[in-house]
Amino acid sequence: MKMRLQLFLVLLAVVCVTCKPLKKKKLLLVSFDGFRWDYDQDVDTPHLDQLAVDGVKAKYITPPMLTMTSPSHFTTITGRWVEDHEVVHNMMFNTTTNLKVPHKQTLRRSEWWDNGVLPLWITAQNQGLKTASFFFPGGGATYRGQAVNRVRLQESNHPDDNVTEWRQNIDTVMSWFSEEDFHLVTLYFGEPDNVGHAKGPDHEDRKKIIRQIDDIIGYLRKAIDSHHLADSLNVIITSDHGMTTVKKRPQVDEIILNKYLNLLQLASFEILDYGGFGIVTPRAGREQEVFDALSNAPNLTVYKKHEIPASFHLGKSERLPPIVVMADLGFNLNSRFIVYVNKGDHGFHNGEMDMKTIFRAFGPSFKKNFLSEPFDSIHIYPLMCKLLQVEPEPHSGSLAVTEELLWSGGEPQRTGLPVALLLSVLLLVV
Structure with missing residues (x-):
């Protein structure tokens, strides 16, 4: 008995x-700026390779138009196209006053980010979760007067490749999850974007930084285990855009737009010396003249904003000026003379393979050893909402695109x- x-x-x-009722899972979203989809194919990356076994991998993902840091990151965290969230450039600008604010200063300017679309941090907080942004674009702004629970912002000229600091940042984030019960943290790294710009995507230094990133992913996984988060933390690793080699003289003639029109006479505002994407505000009554002149320039395509292809999801933007210019892959836009020194760049058409980027994910809700077909980055947002059990804001993504990455119901088989x-x-x- x-x-x-x-x-x-x-x-x-x-x-x-x-x-026993299932406890809410936590989510870490990691972005490595400028990590092109194939950067791990010419470098030994044992930790990234193991992620493909222990989790899910997409062949690649397609960023939105524009393939720039702030617009793309904000599409990921809102699930909205650029024409909806209106973060249309890395630089805050005003076409009336000719204001142009550098990228890292723009990260602190709420008036650039708060355009009526709520990012996931705020949506999750409004549903009782704790969220944090560590260097992630958009995290430093307030939305309808509400700030992200905890924010770390990068200072200007902050070094992006300090591996000791990378480890410290991961340790900090893990303590937020394990000791303070945060539910969502977004963590941003400025590499390999910086080395891609400075040295080009084919340089040995780019390969070196990919090895460093692979090491930090190994460190992250050990930190997850040491903080006893393996059963509760899902992790998504992605990026904002790819990188391509910039074509330089003497091989090609670089684009200098002032050869084809007098910018001083015909334009009242422009941002053109900024990679493969440019914007122009013609002077009153000169729009057609500007359009015709730029149409004669080689190695670029010029659009009137209201005639931009619908697939770009840019044409409805109220913030974009009337003329949008996009260079052919590898050609930088120069306004009056050549000032651009980068050996690698982005901002080009998101259909170009060099603009595609990475997606890896692992954790208790994700399948193992699963290879996904490519998808657009806009679909990451509903996936994150599913993982956090958060009711999403209106968005343009679809969970149907990514739900096959998850165990049935988003929970592991038992x-x-x-x-x-x-x-x-x-x-x-x-």
């Missing part, structure tokens, strides 16, 4: 554990006897 009672108690405990069978055994025992 005593043995039967002991067996009964053991089986009852198993049933109680099996029936081994052991089904509850009904355990109950039957209990009845027999007693």
Whole structure:
């Protein structure tokens, strides 16, 4: 009788554990700026390779138009196209006053980001979760007067490649999850974008930084284990855009737009010396003249804003000026003379393979050893909402695109006897 009672108690405990309500999972979103989809193919990356075994991998993902840091990151965290969220450039600008604010200063300017679209941090907070942004674009702004629970912002001229600091940042984020019960943290790294710009995507230094990133992913996984988060933390690793080699003289003639029109006479505002994407505000009554002149320039395509292809998801923007210019892959836009020194760049058409980027994910809600077909980055938002059990804001993504990455219902398959069978055994025992 005593043995039967002991067996009964053991089986009852198993049933109680099996029936225990599932605790909300936590989510870490990691972005490595400028990590092109194939950067791990010419470098030994054991930790990234292991992620493909222990989690899910997409062949590549397509960023939005524009393939620039702030617009792309904000599409990921809002699930909205650029024409909807209106973060249309890395630089805050005003076409009336000719204001142009550098990228890292723009990260602090709420008036650039707060255009009526709520990012996931705020949506999650409004539903009772704790969120944080560590260097992530958009995290330093307030939305409808509400700030992200915890924010770390990069200072101007802050070095992006300090591996000691990378480890410290991961340790900090892990403590937020394990000791302070944060639910969503977004973590941004400025590499390999910087080295891609400075040295080009084919340079040995780019390969060196990819090895450093691979090492930090290994460090991240150890930190997850040491903080006892393996059963509760899902991790998504992605990026904002790719990188391509800039074509330089003497091989090609670089684009200098002032050769084809007098910018001083015909334009009242422009941002043109900024990679492969440019904007122009013609002077009153000169729009057609500007359009015609730029149409004669080689190695670029010029659009009137209201004639931009619908697939770009830019044409409805109220913030973009009337003329949008996009260079052919590898050609930088120069306004009056050549000032651009980068050996690599982005901002080009998102259909170009050099603009595609990475997606990896692992954790208790993700399948293992699963290779996904490519998808657009806009679909990451509903996936994150699913993982956090958050009711999403209106968005343009679709969970149908990414739900195959998850175990059925977003939870891992569990081994052991089904509850009904355990109950039957209990009845027999007693």
